[in-house]
Amino acid sequence: MAPHPDPWPAPSRPTPVDATVRLPGSKSLTNRYLVLAALADGPSRLRLPLRSRDTELMAAALRALGTRVIDAPDGDWIVEPGPIRGGVDVDCGLAGTVMRFVPPVAALADGPVRFDGDPGARTRPVATGLRALRDLGVEISDDGDGRMPFTVHGRGEIPGGRVEMDASASSQFVSGLLLAAPRFDRGVTVVHRGDPLPSAPHVVMTVEALRDAGVTVDDCEPDRWTVDPGPILPLDVVVEPDLSNAAAFLAGAMVTGGRIHVPDWPHHTTQAGDHIRDVFDAMGGDVALDRDGLTVTGPDRPSGLDVDLHDAGELTPVVAAVAAVADSPSWLRGISHLRGHETDRLAALAREIEKVGGRVEVTEDALHVVPGPPRPATIHTYADHRMAMAAAVLGLAIPGVLVEDVATTGKTLPDFPGMWEAMVAGTAPA
Structure with missing residues (x-):
């Protein structure tokens, strides 16, 4: 090039x-599938994924946490989950999906995971997601302003339960919790309180991706999503x-x-x-x-x-x-x-x-x-x-x-x- x-x-x-x-392929779908594949019960294959800076950053973040993301000769990604490890750094670049989807995964690690990114990333809102994780019992260190850099202190598990948040700044805060929720001890119920959720179709995308992986999700009530704990099935998907x-x-x-x-x-x-x-x-x-x-x-x-x-x-x-x-x-x-x-x-x-x-x-x-x-x-x-x-x-x-x-x-x-x-x-x- x-x-x-x-x-x-x-x-x-x-x-x-x-x-x-x-x-x-779609960036939004590629990065959701990567996260689910990293948490699944066996190897997954992502066919025709997007290869761009944002998706490569997501793959690198998951590799740092212990997942094998293998470049297949035909351009597919083969994802082999492994134990989620701490003591690592995650570069978010300027990718909203990385800075908002990966911290809930990092909370399942066996030690601290430090997040940082491009200079511009330090002005992007992440406080809502960090606050929700804290409400679920996760320890997080930051400079007190709810922005990067921050460190998620993983303890290998998250009890889960009900959490309320104002996700009117980004629907990615909801999606990030939902994607990791099957691995929480009690799953999660996320309730949005605030102005109308922006980019709501992206949450629908997250829910459908979870269901494709065999996860039970209840989204019958507006602004309320419940994900049951349980296995995440391996994926074999073609990315739109x-x-x-x-x-x-x-x-x-x-x-x-x-x-x-x-x-x-x-x-x-x-x-x-x-x-x-x-x-x-x-x-x-x-x-x-x-x-x-x-x-x-x-x-x-x-x-x-x-x-x-x-x-x-x-x-x-x-x-x-x-x-x-x-x-x-x-x-x-x-x-x-x-x-x-x-x-x-x-x-x-x-x-x-x-x-x-x-x-x-x-x-x-x-x-x-x-x-x-x-x-x-x-x-x-x-x-x-x-x-x-x-x-x-x-x-x-x-x-x-x-x-x-x-x-x-x-x-x-x-x-x-x-x-x-x-x-x-x-x-x-x-």
Whole structure:
């Protein structure tokens, strides 16, 4: 994989794109399956997993804790559980799933496990998860501010039971407890108390992954989940394509009036990224899902829209980029929780869209995007993969856009720039 210049000249396209883009596996599913496989009763096989910085960090974290994660020649991961050991360090990078899913696993270790990550990770919220573990009897050392670095003092077991938390900053706090809960002595009942849970489909994804592994989960009551203690069956699963990563490529059709086909788009999925079909339909796209996959054909110019992205917040940067070149203003609502992602995405999107000529009003939980006369600019990405993908979408529609640190897209999609350039040139592999 050849290095790309920094800043990266985002290719523009005055004519419609027409390409088939095949996406690697879902980060969200890959990392959930890795955790379950590490806690299972025997070896598992993950077929077509995503290999990106976030998933490699998860694999490395589980290896540090005693799990064998084996690179198969065909690209699969074979996961062989082992005794969970302490006395190790875990590098979270900037991966929310690592910093929120692995501490409950570390609490089952036989000694201390220290967590740290990139400088930006020290500003991401983890206090809710640490507080919940403390409420369940786990000893945790930190600097008193509920942020990294922190140390989980594993004692080989967690009694479990009922715990209440305010997970309105991230649904990953709920998922992290649920994934490890079958190994708690009494399982766990998690009750969310607070504002509506963001990205709720990701918790549904966690529950379905647990059930796939034979775990009993009761989610009949809103904001309440009970996981019974018991075995976790080994997995043999094919990981779905990452639909959130697909959104940027589909946006290429929307901003050029072109056509993008993504093979193997699932007809039934728990991925929040599937919501992009409704969003681009509302913005004037022709969206067709058949047995071969998803095809989006863009309009002459996308329409503005008013949409609630509370359950699919990761789509916001790409949708905002399309809105910035639409024929009318847009409201993107329900996204206050994006202030706690890799960066404050609301402030970052406002700042960068205004560089290319748009106007953006930031409210408590929304962005009001008003398109304006486009102009070239250098887009800062804040070490945020979604911001870099949004910048590429802007550059496709606006000549002269430079993207700083496009390599940050490797967090969830290796060689995004190469795939993007191939799409624009019409040479993306089918």
